[in-house]
Amino acid sequence: MWVRSTMTYRTSFVLMVLGNFVTTVLDFLAILIMFTHIDTLGGFTLPEVAFLYGTSSAAFGIADLLLGSFDRIGTRVRDGTVDTLLVRPVPVLAQVAADRFALRRMGRLLQALLMLGWAVTALDIDWTPGRLLLVPVMLVSGAAIFGSVFVLGGAFQFWARDAAEVQNSFTYGGTTMLQYPPTVFASELLRGVTFVVPLAFVNWLPALHVLGRDDPLRLPGWVDFASPAVAALCCAVAGLVWRAGLRGYQSTGS
Amino acid sequence: MRRARLYFTVAGSSFRRYATYRVATVAGVFTNTVFGFIVAYTYTALWTARPQLGGYDQPQALTFVWTGQALLAAVALIGGGAQDEIQDRIRTGDVSIDLYRPVDLQLWWLASEIGRAAFHLLGRGIVPMAAGALAFELALPSSPLTWLMFLVSTWLAVVVGFGFRYLLALSAFWLLDGSGLSTLGTLLSMFFSGMLLPLTVFPGAFGEIARQLPWAAMLQVPADVLLEERQGLAGLAGALGFQAGWALVLLLAGRALQSVATTKVVVQGG
Numbered sequence: 001m002w003v004r005s006t007m008t009y010r011t012s013f014v015l016m017v018l019g020n021f022v023t024t025v026l027d028f029l030a031i032l033i034m035f036t037h038i039d040t041l042g043g044f045t046l047p048e049v050a051f052l053y054g055t056s057s058a059a060f061g062i063a064d065l066l067l068g069s070f071d072r073i074g075t076r077v078r079d080g081t082v083d084t085l086l087v088r089p090v091p092v093l094a095q096v097a098a099d100r101f102a103l104r105r106m107g108r109l110l111q112a113l114l115m116l117g118w119a120v121t122a123l124d125i126d127w128t129p130g131r132l133l134l135v136p137v138m139l140v141s142g143a144a145i146f147g148s149v150f151v152l153g154g155a156f157q158f159w160a161r162d163a164a165e166v167q168n169s170f171t172y173g174g175t176t177m178l179q180y181p182p183t184v185f186a187s188e189l190l191r192g193v194t195f196v197v198p199l200a201f202v203n204w205l206p207a208l209h210v211l212g213r214d215d216p217l218r219l220p221g222w223v224d225f226a227s228p229a230v231a232a233l234c235c236a237v238a239g240l241v242w243r244a245g246l247r248g249y250q251s252t253g254s
Numbered sequence: 255m256r257r258a259r260l261y262f263t264v265a266g267s268s269f270r271r272y273a274t275y276r277v278a279t280v281a282g283v284f285t286n287t288v289f290g291f292i293v294a295y296t297y298t299a300l301w302t303a304r305p306q307l308g309g310y311d312q313p314q315a316l317t318f319v320w321t322g323q324a325l326l327a328a329v330a331l332i333g334g335g336a337q338d339e340i341q342d343r344i345r346t347g348d349v350s351i352d353l354y355r356p357v358d359l360q361l362w363w364l365a366s367e368i369g370r371a372a373f374h375l376l377g378r379g380i381v382p383m384a385a386g387a388l389a390f391e392l393a394l395p396s397s398p399l400t401w402l403m404f405l406v407s408t409w410l411a412v413v414v415g416f417g418f419r420y421l422l423a424l425s426a427f428w429l430l431d432g433s434g435l436s437t438l439g440t441l442l443s444m445f446f447s448g449m450l451l452p453l454t455v456f457p458g459a460f461g462e463i464a465r466q467l468p469w470a471a472m473l474q475v476p477a478d479v480l481l482e483e484r485q486g487l488a489g490l491a492g493a494l495g496f497q498a499g500w501a502l503v504l505l506l507a508g509r510a511l512q513s514v515a516t517t518k519v520v521v522q523g524g
Contacts, residue, residue, distance in 0.1 A: 015434030026441055030450035036457050038303045041296070165281035169288035177292045184299040189291070 021107035028053060028115060031179070042183035047122035048211055049181065054116025055135075055203040056178035059142025060171065061109030067097050067147050068105055070154035071164035077157055083251050092246060096154065125210065134206045134225070141231035142202035146171060148234035149197070155238070155245035174199045182208070182216050190217055201230040260357065261365040268369030272377070279377045282327060286382040290323040294390055308454035313393035314481050315452070320386030321477045322449050324379035325408060328371045329415045329472050331449055333440045335370050336363045336416065340423035341436070353516055360508055364416055371412040395482055403490055407476040410497035414471040417504025418443070424508065427515040447473040468504060471497040 031053065035046045044052075073096055076082045085095045125131065153167025160166070174193070182190055182204050194200040194217060201223075208215050209224035272279075294316050301312040310318065326332065340363060343349045352359055386392060395401060422439045429435065444450060446469035453464050453474045464470065475493050478484050484493040 011429060011434065013434065015438060018434075018438070022438070022441055026445040027450065030445070033451055033456060034300055037307055037455065038300065041303070042299045160277055160281075165278065165285045169285040173285070173288045173292060176289070180292075180296050180299075185292075185295045189295070 017107045021111050024057060024108050024111040027179075028111075042181040044181040044183070047119050049179070050115055050119035051123060051211065052181065052203060052207055053179040054112050054119050055138055055142065055207055056175050057112035058109060058116055059139050059202050060146050060175035061105065061112050062139065062143035063146035063150060064171075065105045065109060066143075067150040069098075070096060070150045071157075071167055072096075073154045074157035074160070074164050077249070080251055082249055086249075093151070093242060123211070126212070130225075131210045134210055137228060138203055138206040138210075141227035144231035145198065145202050145227075145234050146174070148231075148238035149174070151238040151242050155242045158245035158249050170197060170199075174202070178203050187216065194219070198230050198234065201227045257357075261361060264362060264365040265369035265372070268366040269373045270369075272370050272373040282378045283381045286323040286326060286378060287385045290320050290382050290386050291389070293319045293322075294386065298390075308452050309483070310452065310454070310481070311393070313391045316386070316390045317392040317394060317481060318448075318452050318477050320383050320390075320392065321480055322473055323386070324375075324383045325411065325473055325476065326449070327374040327378040328408065329411050329447075330367075330371070330374075330419065331415070331440075331443045331447055331472060333419065333436050333443070335419070336367045337419040337423045337436065337439075340420070341426040341433070344423075344426040350519060353519065359516075360420065360505070360512055363420065364413070364505075367416045368409075368412060375408065393481060395480060397482075400480065400482055403494075404476060404480040407479040407494060407497060410494060410501055411472045411476050413501040414468055414497055414504060415443070417501055417508055418468060418472075420508040421504065421511060424511045424515050427518065443469055443472060446470065448477065449473055452477070468500040471500045 028050075031049060032046075034041060035049075039045070041049060073082070076085070082092075085092045088095060120135075149170050150167070153164070153170070156166070157164065174197070177185070177193070178199060182200070190200065194205075205215060205219070205224050206227055209221075215223075297315045297319055298312065301307055301310070301315045305311065307315070330337070340349070343352065352362075355362075387394065395404075419439065422435050425435050446453070446464055446467050448470070453461060453470055455461075456464050465474065475484075475497055479490070479493055484490055
């Protein structure tokens with residue numbers, strides 16, 4: 001239904017897909033401009049950074065396309081329209097995901113996949129079966145990790161009501177950070193996104209394996225393949241917190 | 255005189271309105287600080303590889319980052335504020351009520367934007383800047399005059415930002431749903447204001463042009479004023495004059511577009 005309603009304003013829809021596409025292109029243009037002045041950033045070449053950019057942005061793009069509507073839950077809690085969702089015989093989670101489903105978010109995903117495609121051809125990677133497998137695994141588990149953050153952020157809104165922006169620092173902030181080589185950041189920050197909010201498993205750790213580089217935290221080799229397990233854990237935690245949030249929901253009474 | 259008091263009241267109530275969203279403000283401060291840290295680390299890597307890039311040393315480049323985060327909400331580089339409200343009112347038809355009020359539509363919204371920006375500068379500007387100053391070595395000026403000029407420049411940046419977004423908002427009279435143009439507007443503001451990368455780092459003729467566009471007045475110029483890159487009477491007059499010039503052009507364009515748009519409004523009964 002939301003797809004059809006978006007299509008009513010066709011000019012606007014085209015402009016929005018284009019907007020989403022160009023936004024991310026300009027994002028990358030900023031990185032390109034950086035590379036007109038330098039050869040490596042934190043020891044990483046342009047194709048390597050493009051690989052990180054493509055994997056992070058694609059994983060985020062998938063999660064955003066499916067679950068990006070979760071930041072609207074705060075508004076719904078405030079005006080009491082969560083009640084409407086509760087009485088329908090469909091899981092609330094699915095309803096929130098479908099609420100204002102924004103097809104325009106395809107733009108980001110499209111651009112990310114193009115960038116990833118270019119990076120893979122520009123890089124000279126020794127493709128072992130393990131490395132080849134890691135790329136799709138990375139995208140799917142990365143999307144699941146970002147998706148969990150969206151759901152957790154949504155659940156948090158049941159208590160906070162008006163703090164969608166905190167979620168943005170982990171989602172938009174996370175994807176921005178993962179676009180750059182981990183060597184750029186301080187080790188406390190790296191530990192934080194590995195052990196606390198496990199964003200490093202979205203692309204950094206598996207991507208470093210694909211690129212044949214050591215990770216700056218010197219973790220054991222098997223963590224490069226741990227992304228699916230971490231993603232499953234994230235989904236489980238997000239599911240539990242979401243249910244707790246929904247159970248704690250009190251209507252506005254209006 | 256009474257008119258001036260009216261607009262002052264509008265600005266004041268807009269300030270108070272945004273001040274009531276306390277949790278949202280804290281959330282915004284948190285987001286600005288997180289982004290500040292991420293960008294600051296990438297700039298550190300960039301300026302370590304190329305010291306003096308774009309004419310800034312490393313503390314100056316990091317100050318640029320945190321100035322950007324401090325001004326992001328006030329100048330509304332990511333859109334929002336009056337722009338969304340005007341578009342909503344045009345789509346729902348509420349704009350017809352605004353039109354028969356005995357006040358000027360553009361000045362009314364400008365006053366409300368100034369109130370909003372004043373709150374966002376205090377509420378969302380100071381804490382991220384302080385966090386940045388604690389964690390990194392910044393090049394903040396010691397002269398009170400520089401800070402004063404920075405405030406003047408910031409105020410002009412807010413007006414230029416409003417002028418640009420008012421034009422976008424009015425487009426809703428023709429497009430009905432203006433959110434596509436808003437997206438486009440946001441990305442232009444982010445990229446050409448220097449938010450993603452200082453405009454002095456942009457290469458060649460592309461950089462020359464980018465520095466002359468109105469978006470440069472929204473972040474690049476105030477940041478340069480704060481970094482004391484625009485020194486002396488001529489430098490400061492040039493910077494503020496550039497901003498004032500664009501503010502005037504955009505406000506006049508908005509005024510022209512507004513009069514075209516309002517002649518086409520049809521009020522439906524019912």
